[in-house]
Amino acid sequence: xxxxxxxxxxxxxxxxxxxxxxxxxxxxxxxxxxxxxxxxxxxxxxxxxxxxxxxxxxxxxxxxxxxxxxxxxxxxxxxxxxxxxxxxxxxxxxxxxxxxxxxxxxxxxxxxxxxxxxxxxxxxxxxxxxxxxxxxxxxxxxxxxxxxxxxxxxxxxxxxxxxxxxxxxxxxxxxxxxxxxxxxxxxxxxxxxxxxxxxxxxxxxxxxxxxxxxxxxxxxxxxxxxxxxxxxxxxxxxxxxxxxxxxxxxxxxxxxxxxxxxxxxxxxxxxxxxxxxxxxxxxxxxxxxxxxxxxxxxxxxxxxxxxxxxxxxxxxxxxxxxxxxxxxxxxxxxxxxxxxxxxxxx
Numbered sequence: 341x342x343x344x345x346x347x348x349x350x351x352x353x354x355x356x357x358x359x360x361x362x363x364x365x366x367x368x369x370x371x372x373x374x375x376x377x378x379x380x381x382x383x384x385x386x387x388x389x390x391x392x393x394x395x396x397x398x399x400x401x402x403x404x405x406x407x408x409x410x411x412x413x414x415x416x417x418x419x420x421x422x423x424x425x426x427x428x429x430x431x432x433x434x435x436x437x438x439x440x441x442x443x444x445x446x447x448x449x450x451x452x453x454x455x456x457x458x459x460x461x462x463x464x465x466x467x468x469x470x471x472x473x474x475x476x477x478x479x480x481x482x483x484x485x486x487x488x489x490x491x492x493x494x495x496x497x498x499x500x501x502x503x504x505x506x507x508x509x510x511x512x513x514x515x516x517x518x519x520x521x522x523x524x525x526x527x528x529x530x531x532x533x534x535x536x537x538x539x540x541x542x543x544x545x546x547x548x549x550x551x552x553x554x555x556x557x558x559x560x561x562x563x564x565x566x567x568x569x570x571x572x573x574x575x576x577x578x579x580x581x582x583x584x585x586x587x588x589x590x591x592x593x594x595x596x597x598x599x600x601x602x603x604x605x606x607x608x609x610x611x612x613x614x615x616x617x618x619x620x621x622x623x624x625x626x627x628x629x630x631x632x633x634x635x636x637x638x639x640x641x642x643x644x645x646x647x648x649x650x651x652x653x654x655x656x657x658x659x660x661x662x663x664x665x666x667x668x669x670x671x672x673x674x675x676x677x678x679x680x681x682x683x684x685x686x
Contacts, residue, residue, distance in 0.1 A: 342392065342474040344399050350477030350484065351403045355441070357487065358542060359465055360534030361411065365440035367404050368414040370432060371397035372446045375419045390420070390447045396474050397445035414439065423599075424449040424470065425648050425661035433458055442466045452648045452661040456539060466539040471633045482543035482634055485625040490545045491530035493684075494622045497547035500686065501526025504673035507551070507618060509642055511669045512681070517558030517578060517644070519551040519615060521673075525653055530622070545623025545637040550654030554581035556615035560644050562664045566629050567592060576646070576664070583613040583646060599660065600646075611658035617645035619663065620671070620679070635665045640682030642669040 355361040371394045374387055382390075394417065401415040416435045421428050428450060436442040436459035444450045449470035456466055476483050505522045509515055531544030556578040564570055574589030574596070586597050601609050623637040636643040647660035671679040678686050 342396055342399060344403075346479075347396075347399060347474060347477045348403055348407070349479070350481070351400050352407050354443075354467070354477075354483060354542065355404060355408060358531050358533060358544075359441050359443075359467060360532075361408060361441055363410045366412045366414070366438070367401075367408070367441045367443070368416060368435050368439035369397050369401040369404070369443045369445065370416045370418065370435060370450075371444075372420045372428070372448060373417055375422075378420055378422070392474075393445060393447055393472060396472065397443075400443060400445060421448050423660055425452040426659045427453050428455050436464055436466065437462050439464055443469065445469045445472050447471065449661065451539075451541060452651045457651055460537040460539050463536040465533045465535070465537070467533060467542045468539065469542050469633065471631055472542075473628075473631060473634075476543055476634065480625065482545070482623050482626040482637060485543070485545065485623050487531040487544065490622050490624075491528070491532060494528045494530040494545065494547045496686070497620050497622065497678075497684070498526030498528045498549070500673060500678055501547060501549045501618070506674055508672040509618075509644070509666065509669055511561065511666045513563040513573070513666070513668075514561035514575070515559065515666050515669065517556060517560055519557070519581075519618075520555035521549060521618070522552055524549045524552060527652060541633060541637075543623060543626060543634060543637055545626060545639070546619045546621050546643075548617055548619035548652065550649040550652045551581075551615050551618055553614060553649075553655055556581045560664060560666070562589070563667065566635065566665050566667060567632070568630050578615055581615055582610070583615075596662075608659050611656050612647050612660045614646060614649065614656040614658065615644065616647050616649035616654060616656065616658075616661060617643070617652065617663070619643040619645070621665075629665070629667070632663050632665070636663050638665070638667075640668070640679075640684075642666045642671055642679070
């Protein structure tokens with residue numbers, strides 16, 4: 341059950357500090373709800389999570405309307421698209437474009453979609469909050485972190501990414517992968533979206549960049565409990581930039597084997613296999629390993645993503661962008677250790 345009164349300070353702080361809301365600016369809060377098909381195919385626990393998230397979005401819009409009476413607040417609901425990074429439809433895009441500040445509290449991420457990109461192009465400031473949980477707003481949660489400190493550290497790591505030519509990531513869990521970063525810029529998602537067209541995730545706290553396509557070789561091991569419902573180790577094998585095999589993972593592994601269907605040599609399967617992102621978490625208040633939105637921000641973790649990177653300086657467009665978090669990583673840029681077992685060395 342969501343405790344609305346515990347949300348208020350966090351929501352007000354988000355609009356004031358993270359979004360820099362000015363008097364009279366228009367706000368839109370968007371959320372997705374399960375489709376009739378999902379009511380048939382998803383279990384009751386997943387449906388409960390999705391519906392609770394939509395209720396949270398509604399409460400956020402109500403708090404915004406109450407606390408910022410000079411702002412027009414619009415609340416918009418659309419049917420679930422079923423995958424992170426899938427375009428949600430023209431109506432959602434137009435709603436976001438019509439506002440100064442757009443808050444997307446959704447089950448499936450709008451971050452890597454043309455709806456988000458095109459809204460930012462016309463100046464909308466966008467907070468994308470897929471899989472967001474009410475307690476992230478509560479005191480001590482990741483939304484209560486010192487975002488100015490996060491900004492400082494995140495910029496430092498992003499600069500290292502920009503200067504690096506080659507990256508190697510290893511972990512005690514078995515990850516061992518190398519890829520090129522040559523010519524790619526490190527980017528900052530530090531939770532301050534006050535400039536026109538600014539965007540990012542909330543909660544925030546990561547430096548990220550798009551590895552050079554076709555260069556990743558090695559394996560990414562996703563450890564149990566570091567992905568929703570993952571009960572056993574899942575290994576993604578990469579060759580020349582693309583996933584060629586997935587072993588283990590139980591039901592979660594089966595889902596990704598289906599999504600990436602290695603028997604198919606056509607789209608959308610090929611682009612889904614692309615190594616899309618290297619990210620480094622920088623939020624000291626982020627803790628939950630099984631919620632990707634929060635876990636990819638955990639200070640001292642690295643995450644790698646597959647699928648779309650066209651919205652972060654890469655060349656691959658896909659209907660999928662999926663992050664996988666690596667705890668206690670060692671990260672080496674151009675032969676120099678910049679992180680050892682999750683501790684930053686620079």
